[in-house]
Amino acid sequence: MFEYAPAPESRSVVRLQPAYGLFVGGEFVDPTDGDSFTSINPASEEVLAEVAAGGVGDVDRAVRAARTAYDRVWGPMPGRDRAKYLFRIARLIQERSRELAVLESLDNGKPIKESRDVDLPLVAAHFFYYAGWADKLDHAGFGPNPRPLGVAAQIIPWNFPLLMLAWKIAPALATGNTVVLKPAETTPLTALLFAEICQQADLPAGVVNIVTGAGETGRALVEHHDVDKVAFTGSTEVGRAIARAVAGRDTKLTLELGGKAANIVFDDAPVDQAVEGIVNGIFFNQGHVCCAGSRLLLQESVADQVLASLKRRVAQLRVGDPLDKNSDIGAINSAAQLARISELADAGAAEGAQRWSPPCELPEQGFWFAPTIFTGVTQAHRIAREEIFGPVLSVLTFRTPAEAVEKANNTPYGLSAGVWTEKGSRMLWLAERLRAGVVWANTFNKFDPTSPFGGYQESGYGREGGRHGLEAYLNV
Amino acid sequence: MSERVAVRKTYKLYIGGKFPRSESGRSYLVQSGENSTANVALASRKDARDAVVAARAAGSGWAGATAYNRGQILYRAAEMLEGRREQFVALGITGDEVDAATDRWVWYAGWSDKLPQVRGGVNPVAGPYLNLSTPEPTGVVAVVAPAAPALLGLVSVIAPAIVSGNTVVVAASPTDPLAAVTLAEVLATADLPAGVVNILTGRLQETVPSLAGHRDVNALDLAGVADAELATGLEVKAAENLKRVLRPVPTNHDWYADPGLARMTALLETKTVWHPKGG
Numbered sequence: 001m002f003e004y005a006p007a008p009e010s011r012s013v014v015r016l017q018p019a020y021g022l023f024v025g026g027e028f029v030d031p032t033d034g035d036s037f038t039s040i041n042p043a044s045e046e047v048l049a050e051v052a053a054g055g056v057g058d059v060d061r062a063v064r065a066a067r068t069a070y071d072r073v074w075g076p077m078p079g080r081d082r083a084k085y086l087f088r089i090a091r092l093i094q095e096r097s098r099e100l101a102v103l104e105s106l107d108n109g110k111p112i113k114e115s116r117d118v119d120l121p122l123v124a125a126h127f128f129y130y131a132g133w134a135d136k137l138d139h140a141g142f143g144p145n146p147r148p149l150g151v152a153a154q155i156i157p158w159n160f161p162l163l164m165l166a167w168k169i170a171p172a173l174a175t176g177n178t179v180v181l182k183p184a185e186t187t188p189l190t191a192l193l194f195a196e197i198c199q200q201a202d203l204p205a206g207v208v209n210i211v212t213g214a215g216e217t218g219r220a221l222v223e224h225h226d227v228d229k230v231a232f233t234g235s236t237e238v239g240r241a242i243a244r245a246v247a248g249r250d251t252k253l254t255l256e257l258g259g260k261a262a263n264i265v266f267d268d269a270p271v272d273q274a275v276e277g278i279v280n281g282i283f284f285n286q287g288h289v290c291c292a293g294s295r296l297l298l299q300e301s302v303a304d305q306v307l308a309s310l311k312r313r314v315a316q317l318r319v320g321d322p323l324d325k326n327s328d329i330g331a332i333n334s335a336a337q338l339a340r341i342s343e344l345a346d347a348g349a350a351e352g353a354q355r356w357s358p359p360c361e362l363p364e365q366g367f368w369f370a371p372t373i374f375t376g377v378t379q380a381h382r383i384a385r386e387e388i389f390g391p392v393l394s395v396l397t398f399r400t401p402a403e404a405v406e407k408a409n410n411t412p413y414g415l416s417a418g419v420w421t422e423k424g425s426r427m428l429w430l431a432e433r434l435r436a437g438v439v440w441a442n443t444f445n446k447f448d449p450t451s452p453f454g455g456y457q458e459s460g461y462g463r464e465g466g467r468h469g470l471e472a473y474l475n476v
Numbered sequence: 477m478s479e480r481v482a483v484r485k486t487y488k489l490y491i492g493g494k495f496p497r498s499e500s501g502r503s504y505l506v507q508s509g510e511n512s513t514a515n516v517a518l519a520s521r522k523d524a525r526d527a528v529v530a531a532r533a534a535g536s537g538w539a540g541a542t543a544y545n546r547g548q549i550l551y552r553a554a555e556m557l558e559g560r561r562e563q564f565v566a567l568g569i570t571g572d573e574v575d576a577a578t579d580r581w582v583w584y585a586g587w588s589d590k591l592p593q594v595r596g597g598v599n600p601v602a603g604p605y606l607n608l609s610t611p612e613p614t615g616v617v618a619v620v621a622p623a624a625p626a627l628l629g630l631v632s633v634i635a636p637a638i639v640s641g642n643t644v645v646v647a648a649s650p651t652d653p654l655a656a657v658t659l660a661e662v663l664a665t666a667d668l669p670a671g672v673v674n675i676l677t678g679r680l681q682e683t684v685p686s687l688a689g690h691r692d693v694n695a696l697d698l699a700g701v702a703d704a705e706l707a708t709g710l711e712v713k714a715a716e717n718l719k720r721v722l723r724p725v726p727t728n729h730d731w732y733a734d735p736g737l738a739r740m741t742a743l744l745e746t747k748t749v750w751h752p753k754g755g
Binding site: 125141143236239240243244247248255257412427431436437438439440441442443446448450451452453454456457458460461463466468471476 | 594595599600601602603605607609614694704707708711712714715716717718720721736738741745746747748749750751752
């Protein structure tokens, strides 16, 4: 591998406070019945800040602030004015994007080139997209005068902290709802910086409330009697619990949950492009991606050739400091996630699959996992069935297109899938048969605010993004 | 001259295109017109599971049929419904209700090849990609039919589910199941492939919990569940495999009103396909 000099992005653009309160009713406040916890940099285990953990009373206060804002300000406000606030927020995100990107990499562990070039541009674009909808809802195809739901409880994961915030808050606000959002406990900091942006935009108090905390805080939010809508992105297990918790209540629910996507490569696929797509599919964001292409299905006749190219390419990936502009793979987000990835990878080896990683020096501090490829995987192996949520690829083979469909659909999930073939008719035939909400053909892991995203089956329900994404926040 | 002795009908289940008795051998008595009674099949949990198997088996063929073909078959069902008008009237259903049910069926039939255009389309992504969203059927849908109006309510929950390619297992109204069995006869003669619609008669408490908890059912329509506690319990069961749930319809709901798209769209998945553009 080439020797690269270190090329660190400067941290000086981020000014962290030692401690953060909850953002309720337009101000940062101390928790009343909550606690606090620390958020660390997973690449170094350095403490970044102390953050409030909202208790039941704090959640109640935030929901009441959101209700008041909904009744008095945001609900009655004309769409064109809501739009202008959202445009302001979008602009502020663009203006402060470097600061947000650096903070995201610090708190999450993702490489700066991803937070800078993928996350932040998408975050700003998402606010721009939904800002434009705010005064056009009559024309969105849901009949005249669709109404907001009221107060939305939103719980987001740690893999794309700010992007998931944007996916939740932008459509909710555009449609006239107010929100209480709980960021993940390992990645609360960009949400708190976003709260500052709301202040800077003079967004009316209580329209956006951010209550940090862990699972208990989230539970209090979901179970609160005065929320009209629950939106959750995270694990299927928690999604199930939330679906049970809202059963029988007049609460609209959308869930964006786990996945175990098949990435299918046919013998006529352009190998170099497919290899780039496979790498992007599973190693983007350390594989902490619900739609990651974690099951590679290779047509038997080209399996050896594709694998050889894939290993050659993976050996070039640079694992290390997330703030280094040359890093391809950053840190695993938490010790708990690292333990989960390690446990599943060990199970893969124990069940008889062949494990391979390139020679790769990992830093001593922090949480790291070398890119890993398992071959000889069968459909019964845990690594072919369970979501690993890490940089671990399971490789299976197939002979016919029908077998590829069969294997790809052999999962309770159904979030995404990939197809690599130069034959258009075959691509369309497959795309029709794959039971997945997003199908990437000759590409992978592409996102856009206009493009609806969400799963079939146990990957959840509802769509985020595009015109479809409005429906989750309207009484239609 | 003595009056002719009528040939009475045996009311059975409708599973996989056939009309079996309950595997349990049980039946129950319901009023079938002014002066007669009928023994209706009392479906068991096993019947419910068999119906799910039939619905799943029919799924890929029905979903894979062209939208035009599905529309043709559904329109044919409306023709059959119209033709049996008097039979429904003899069950005590008003002529107006039969007409409304027939019109409702025709209305839904026409949606088969329009829904994908209304609900899907090209998304203008910021990059060199073609990006297309299309609605697809959710899969197997378990439906609790509204207790009343017996025929219009039933049609109003079945047609929106199957028009997009879903297949259904319907728990008919326990007190008023004859309209459902007669509708099954309509569907069986309309070229509707076997298993697309399956109808169970009997007690809701017996069949519906096993449908709500069934891992191979994708969605649960609680339209006819009047007991709020039962509905909540069923929704909790449905969470096990994250079924899409349509909550109970209030008993004072006006089934004659314009239904809108909601019952169709609730049983759709949006699939979005990306492909790069390049010379």
